[in-house]
Amino acid sequence: MWLLRSPARLLVLLAAAWIVHASAQLTDAPLRLPGRPAPQSGVTAAAGASQAEERAGYFGIPGTQRRLFYWFFQARSPSSGAPLASAPLLIWLQGGPGCSSLFGVFFEHGPWGLNATLGLVPNPHTWAAAANLLYIDQPIGTGLSYSRDASDKSASQLDVAKTLAAFLQAFYKAPQYGFLARSNLILAGESFAGHYLPATAAHIKANVPALPLAGVLMVAPFTNAPAMYESYARWALQRDLIPSALFKSVQSALAACKLQSALCNTVDPAACEPASQTCEYLVWSALVRGTGSQLAARNLYNVRDTGCSACYAYLDQRLEAYVAANRQRLGVPHKVGYSACADPPYMALWGDMTRSYDDLLGALLDNDVNVMVVSGDDDFVCNSLGTTRWVDALIWSRQAGWASVKPASWNGGTFRRLGPLAFVRVNRAGHMVPMDQPALSLQLLQQWLATGQPAAKKRP
Ligand SMILES: *[C@@H]1O[C@H](CO)[C@@H](O)[C@H](O)[C@H]1NC(C)=O
Numbered sequence: 465m466w467l468l469r470s471p472a473r474l475l476v477l478l479a480a481a482w483i484v485h486a487s488a489q490l491t492d493a494p495l496r497l498p499g500r501p502a503p504q505s506g507v508t509a510a511a512g513a514s515q516a517e518e519r520a521g522y523f524g525i526p527g528t529q530r531r532l533f534y535w536f537f538q539a540r541s542p543s544s545g546a547p548l549a550s551a552p553l554l555i556w557l558q559g560g561p562g563c564s565s566l567f568g569v570f571f572e573h574g575p576w577g578l579n580a581t582l583g584l585v586p587n588p589h590t591w592a593a594a595a596n597l598l599y600i601d602q603p604i605g606t607g608l609s610y611s612r613d614a615s616d617k618s619a620s621q622l623d624v625a626k627t628l629a630a631f632l633q634a635f636y637k638a639p640q641y642g643f644l645a646r647s648n649l650i651l652a653g654e655s656f657a658g659h660y661l662p663a664t665a666a667h668i669k670a671n672v673p674a675l676p677l678a679g680v681l682m683v684a685p686f687t688n689a690p691a692m693y694e695s696y697a698r699w700a701l702q703r704d705l706i707p708s709a710l711f712k713s714v715q716s717a718l719a720a721c722k723l724q725s726a727l728c729n730t731v732d733p734a735a736c737e738p739a740s741q742t743c744e745y746l747v748w749s750a751l752v753r754g755t756g757s758q759l760a761a762r763n764l765y766n767v768r769d770t771g772c773s774a775c776y777a778y779l780d781q782r783l784e785a786y787v788a789a790n791r792q793r794l795g796v797p798h799k800v801g802y803s804a805c806a807d808p809p810y811m812a813l814w815g816d817m818t819r820s821y822d823d824l825l826g827a828l829l830d831n832d833v834n835v836m837v838v839s840g841d842d843d844f845v846c847n848s849l850g851t852t853r854w855v856d857a858l859i860w861s862r863q864a865g866w867a868s869v870k871p872a873s874w875n876g877g878t879f880r881r882l883g884p885l886a887f888v889r890v891n892r893a894g895h896m897v898p899m900d901q902p903a904l905s906l907q908l909l910q911q912w913l914a915t916g917q918p919a920a921k922k923r924p
Contacts, residue, residue, distance in 0.1 A: 489524050489525075489526060489634045490521060490522075490523050490635065490638045490640075491521050491522050491523075491795075492519045492520060492521020492522070492534070492536070492795070493519060493520070493521060493795060494517060494518065494519050495518045495519060495520050495535075495793065495794070496793070497584065497790065497793060517536065517537075517538045517640075518535075518537050518538070518575075519535075519536045519640070520533070520534065520536070520794050521533075521534065521795055522534070522609075522795070523631045523634060525630060525631070526630065528611070529612035529613040529616060530604045530609070530610075530611045530612075530616060530627070531609065531610055531611070531612075532600060532601065532602055532604070532609045532627070532631055533600070533601040533607060533608035533609045533794075533796070534599060534600045534601070534631075535565075535566075535569060535598075535599045536596070536598050536599075536641075537574065537575055537590075537592045537596070537597040538592070538596055538643075539551035539592055539593070539594065539596045539597075540592060540593070541593070542588075542590075547643070549643070549646075550646065550647070551594065551595050551596055551647060552595050552647050552649065552650050552679075552913065553595065553598060553635075553647045553648070553649050553650065554591065554595035554596065554598070554650040554652050554681070555598045555599075555600055555628075555632070555649070555650070555651055555652065555653075556568045556573075556597060556598070556599045556600070556652050556653055557600060557602065557652070557653030557657040557660050557661070558601075558606075558607075558653065558654060558655070558657065559653065559654050559655025559656030559657050559686065560606065560655070560656050560805055560809060560810055561606070561809045561810050561813040561816075562606050562805050562806040562807060562808070562809035562810040563606065563607075563655075563656075563805040563806075564606060564783065564802070564803075564804050564805070564806075565599040565600055565601050565602075565607060566599070566601075566783050566786075566787070566804070567779065567804065567896075568599050568654070569599050570782070570783065571779055571896065571899050572654075572896060572899050572902075572905075573587070573589070573590055573591035573592075573597070573898045573902075573905070573906070574590060574592070574597070574599070575587055575590045575592050578782050578783070578786055580778075580782070582782065582785055582786050582789065587902070588902075589898075589902035589903050589905070589906040590906070591898070591905075591906060591909055593906060593910075594906065594909050594910045594913060595650065595909070595913070596647060598635070600628070600631070602624065602628065603617070603623070603627070603809050603812070603813070604616060604617060604627075604809070605617060605618075605806055605808045605809045605812070606806055606809050607802065607804075607806070608787070608800060608802055610797075617808060617812040618809065618812060618813070619812045619813065619816075620816065621659055621663035621816065621819075621821065624659075624660050624663060624664065625660075625663045625664040625667035625668075626667065628660070628664045629664065629667055629668050629671070629672045629675070632649065632675055633672060633674065633675065636674075636675065648676045648677075648678035648679070649668075649675055649676050649677045650678060650679045650681060650913075651664060651665055651677070651679070651680050651681070652681035652683070653681075653682070653685075654683040654684055654685070654896065655683075655685065655686055655845070655846060655895065656813075657682070657683075657685065658682055658684075658685025658686040658846070659686070659687065659813075659816060659821050661685070661821075662687065662821040662822065662824040662825050662828070663821055663824065665677060665824070665828050665833060666824040666827065666828060669828060669831055669833065677833060678833065678834065679833060679834040679912075679913075680825075680828065680833060680834070680835045681835075681836050681838070681909070682835070682836070682838065683896075683897050683898070684838070684843055684845070684846040684851075684895045684896075684897065685837060685846060685851070686845075686846050687820065687821050687822050687825075687854060688821075688822045688850075688853075688854035688857075689725050689818040689819065689820055690721070690722045690725045690726065690820065691820075691850045691851075691854040691857075692846065692847075692850040692854075693718060693721050693722070693725075693743045693747050693748070693850075694718060694722065694850065694853070695847055695849040695851075695853065696747060696748060696751055696847070696850070697711050697714050697715075697747070697751055698711075699844065699847045699849045699850070700751060700757070700759060700844065703767065705757065705758045705759055705762065705767065705844075706751060706757045706758070706759065707755075707756040707757075709755070710750075710751065710754040710755060710756055713754065714746070714747055714750050714751055717742065717746035717747050717750060718747050720742050720746070721739065721742045721743035721746065724738055724739035724742055724743075724818070725743065725820075728815075728818050729818075729819060729820050733815075736815035736816065736817075736818055736819060737814060737815040739815075739818040740814050740817040740818045752764070759844065760773055761773065763775035763776070763894070764844045764845050765843060765844070765845055765894045765895035765896065766840070766842045766843065766893075766894025766895065766896075766900065767842050767843075767844050767894070768842050768892075768894070769894075780803075780804035780805065781804075783802075783804040784802060784804055787802045788802070820854075822854045822855075822857070822858060823859070825858055825860075826858050826859045826860035827860075829860045829861075829862075829883070829884050829885055830861050832884065833884065834884045834885075834886075835884060835885050835886070836886040836888065836912050837851060837855055837886070837887045838888045838890060838897055838905075838908065839852075839888070839889050839890065839897075840889075840890050840893030840894045840895060840896075840897045840900060840901075841877065841889055841892070841893065842892065842893060842894045842900075843893070843894045845895050846895060848889050851887075852887070855885075855887050858885070860885075862883055865882055866880075866882050866885065869881070869882050871889075874888075874908075875904060875907070876890045876891060876893075876901060876904035876907075876908065877889045877891040884916070886912065886916065890904065890905075
């Protein structure tokens with residue numbers, strides 16, 4: 465009762481009860497960011513714009529010192545601004561490991577982008593037109609997520625999966641998100657999220673049947689390391705970015721990388737870290753920095769960009785400057801640091817890099833989970849050659865049928881689809897497909913949610 469002794473305290477408590485919804489483990493509040501552009505034209509409060517929520521906050525993971533940062537945007541109609549009652553809940557996980565999901569918010573599919581002077585610019589192709597968006601900074605140490613125990617880290621996909629499953633269960637139960645009761649769950653993410661997504665989806669399917677998991681959307685996924693490392697040299701050669709002498713010179717290191725990865729994935733977890741060393745330094749670095757390679761002067765995430773090596777450094781700088789200026793509004797405790805891509809989570813999952821998670825996808829496909837894999841044709845890092853290789857090798861009940869599915873065209877490139885599996889290639893897009901092709905990406909999401917595939921191109 466001592467809390468109520470001071471009237472000032474009481475006032476603070478009442479104010480807190482009014483603006484902050486704290487369920488058992490979720491603490492969040494509506495966001496009112498300065499410069500937040502007004503809703504699109506024609507929207508009035510009466511049309512429901514005022515009910516459409518944007519909230520940010522933290523989930524305290526039970527039994528730990530960990531607090532996971534998230535940012536939520538309610539789905540709403542772009543024309544009326546009214547909430548979309550039956551839209552799914554799509555969670556977005558950035559890759560890295562260790563990169564903040566604010567990349568997704570500001571540069572891919574959030575309601576607004578962030579320009580060079582840190583102004584917010586409305587994004588006419590936001591995915592909030594199709595889904596409720598929940599951006600999560602994870603694993604712990606990533607973005608604005610932290611642990612009060614500084615030595616704490618997530619060093620396995622099981623840890624990642626259990627943490628996310630616990631968060632999502634609390635999220636669906638929280639009173640402030642009661643309107644999501646009938647919303648299916650879509651797990652989405654990019655790049656190294658190609659590890660998080662299958663691991664988390666498989667964990668949810670097996671252990672948390674209460675969560676309405678309906679689909680997994682993998683953008684530029686890094687899922688099967690051997691397939692990816694094998695493709696680097698061949699893809700670069702095909703695109704004329706390395707000389708054939710360099711292609712030949714990495715072949716023995718590639719064989720070692722594949723052998724060690726195979727050991728890591730089958731009998732010997734102790735082989736994982738050495739495998740990551742071999743694959744990263746003797747294959748990847750050798751290709752990027754080898755004699756005659758043009759890769760070092762390209763944007764490896766989109767090889768059409770030339771003349772820079774850290775071509776996306778400006779994205780990191782914008783995020784870091786924006787967070788520094790708005791941390792209080794985002795509810796971030798003052799001791800918590802922020803870097804767009806943090807090293808500790810990367811180091812903690814270094815050995816996990818060469819582990820493969822595609823074997824978990826087959827069982828998901830055979831259990832009515834829709835999986836869409838999206839690959840940008842100009843991405844070297846998770847190129848479509850390596851991605852095609854592991855998608856074709858997925859073991860599931862319709863693997864034989866999949867082999868004979870021919871690519872069909874859609875507006876943005878080609879796609880293959882059989883039942884719950886879709887594999888989409890996007891022309892003129894690199895790693896961050898929604899950044900490079902925003903309109904097509906939204907269209908793709910909408911069509912996948914509606915029909916499970918992109919709309920085939922109309923014949924003239
Ligand atoms: C960034 O956006 C803000 C707000 O819309 C605008 O005032 C500013 O001029 C923009 N800056 C640039 C460099 O475009």
